[in-house]
Amino acid sequence: MKNIILLTLAAVLLAPLAALRATEKNSVARPANVLEAGEPAARQKAVLTQKDVLSIRDRRLYLESKPFAEISFNKFDLFWQLYDQLTSGKPLTDDNPMVQAQARALRNLHELGFQSIRIFGLPWGPSARAAYEDLSKREILYAAIDKTLELCDRHGIRLVWCLAAGEFTDTRLVPGKGWVFGDEQLRELVADRNSRGRRLLYRYLDETVSRYRNRKTIMMWEISNELTLNADIGDEHRVHEGQRMPTLKDVAGFYDDVAKRIKASDPVRLVNNGGSGMREHQWHLYQRQGWILDTFAEQLECYKLLFANSAVDVIDIHFYPNNQPGQIIRGDNAKETILGCKGYMAIAGRIGKPLMIGELGLAPAAKTDTKTWAATTTYFESYANTAAALPWVKRTLDNAIEAGVQLVYWWTYQSDREQDQRDPQRFDLELERTPELIKAIVEANQRLKRRLACP
Numbered sequence: 382m383k384n385i386i387l388l389t390l391a392a393v394l395l396a397p398l399a400a401l402r403a404t405e406k407n408s409v410a411r412p413a414n415v416l417e418a419g420e421p422a423a424r425q426k427a428v429l430t431q432k433d434v435l436s437i438r439d440r441r442l443y444l445e446s447k448p449f450a451e452i453s454f455n456k457f458d459l460f461w462q463l464y465d466q467l468t469s470g471k472p473l474t475d476d477n478p479m480v481q482a483q484a485r486a487l488r489n490l491h492e493l494g495f496q497s498i499r500i501f502g503l504p505w506g507p508s509a510r511a512a513y514e515d516l517s518k519r520e521i522l523y524a525a526i527d528k529t530l531e532l533c534d535r536h537g538i539r540l541v542w543c544l545a546a547g548e549f550t551d552t553r554l555v556p557g558k559g560w561v562f563g564d565e566q567l568r569e570l571v572a573d574r575n576s577r578g579r580r581l582l583y584r585y586l587d588e589t590v591s592r593y594r595n596r597k598t599i600m601m602w603e604i605s606n607e608l609t610l611n612a613d614i615g616d617e618h619r620v621h622e623g624q625r626m627p628t629l630k631d632v633a634g635f636y637d638d639v640a641k642r643i644k645a646s647d648p649v650r651l652v653n654n655g656g657s658g659m660r661e662h663q664w665h666l667y668q669r670q671g672w673i674l675d676t677f678a679e680q681l682e683c684y685k686l687l688f689a690n691s692a693v694d695v696i697d698i699h700f701y702p703n704n705q706p707g708q709i710i711r712g713d714n715a716k717e718t719i720l721g722c723k724g725y726m727a728i729a730g731r732i733g734k735p736l737m738i739g740e741l742g743l744a745p746a747a748k749t750d751t752k753t754w755a756a757t758t759t760y761f762e763s764y765a766n767t768a769a770a771l772p773w774v775k776r777t778l779d780n781a782i783e784a785g786v787q788l789v790y791w792w793t794y795q796s797d798r799e800q801d802q803r804d805p806q807r808f809d810l811e812l813e814r815t816p817e818l819i820k821a822i823v824e825a826n827q828r829l830k831r832r833l834a835c836p
Contacts, residue, residue, distance in 0.1 A: 428595050435600045435651050437694060440735050442787045444496075444600070450787040450833040452778065452826040453495040454794035454810075455740060459483055459532075460500055462797050464512070464525035473528045479797065480528070486795040487536035489812045493823050497539040497600050499739055499790040502526060502589075509548035510578075513585045523592070530598045539600040541739070541790070543655055544586065546639050547571070547605035549578040552624070560623070567611055568625035571635040586642050594647040602650055603739070604639045607657040607699060608632055609687070613666035629667045633687045640692035652692065656699035656739045658725070659683045661710050674711040680720060684728050695788075696729050699740035702777060704757035722784035735787055742792035743773055745806040763805055767817045774818055778825035782832060789829075791822055 432446050442449045462479050466472075473480050490498065503509035503522075512522045533540060550570050551563025570578040593599055612629040615621030619628065627635070640652045662672045664679035667686075675683075688696050700722070702708070707721030722738075729736035745763050746753040753760055761769035781789050796802070796809040810818050830836070 448835045450835045452789040455499045491536045499541040503545040543603040549582040566625045571627040572631040590646040603655040605655045637691045651694040653695040653697040658698040697739040737788035740792045
């Protein structure tokens, strides 16, 4: 019995490695100009220039020296699905149903005229740090990334790649306990350049960026995801639900540090922050004055603190107006007013950097959301109700186009996570299930390109 148990345990532990070996046999060979994992950046000859990737001239975006603008999609779980297949012992061969699902999504997007998508390039939450820190998992991490890039190359799709820099803390998700925060929490990572998490993050950035910097597939690097939403929240000590949180100034320093670290390995590519927008009360929270609505001028001060003197090239916000035309802030007359796409473009213009919306979307509202339905009786409960959802989708897209936002990614295309597929208020759209809504986004992409004179 003991021998049977040991053999069974060995099979479970070796399954990811076996899947990895099977994947390597069936994968397209890595181009010669891409680093092997852990290879020093100094041994790699730079071959790309700004003419090959996304660049900025006079606050306009250019791709391969041509004006570029796009409304496309997040495919947030693309890498996640491939990584999970390897960790469960399933090789990433072309007959793997999950690989086929990702390839189908990319093929659909390409055939619909989209050129790029936004993805997350590390596993979700506390699994992100372990995927790099644990050497036994690191090989799997890079194999999943390699397959992600291979599929994108095969279907002519480029990436805005979120590096998930905000995940390098001691936080763990413990069954039965929930989130457990260790010695180094988000504040230590963001504010302390000498923290363990920051040092590990820099090793991850150096290796990952150097390894992939010569892949044209990568259009732009992204630092983290929605880090600004953690700034200055919590009690008088900025402790929120047991975790020490950073200040907005800490986040500004972190963005600048990380952007410079990325550019030390890849001086060619642009870097964005990774959203989100500011909380409507952010300036007052930063000043320790409580949850008081900001004015436009105060919101501008927040953005200037983050980006005016930063190595970040592109200001990224995430924008979910839902049943409102925008974010509610305080007007000059002390009454509530709206901060929408045009307002964000004005903020970016004053700072002198391009604006992108890394996540644009609408959250369907269940009928139990009485506040939303009391305020807006014509809202929609599910994207399955195309007739109800379509006017809201079109209005949201129109606002971004009228404001002239050059780069927008709708949340989201074809989630292959079971929990999303079971959710009646699921966010994801796809060609086979919501064709009219996909058509609206295709047409919006075409209208934006015409408006901004992009090929």
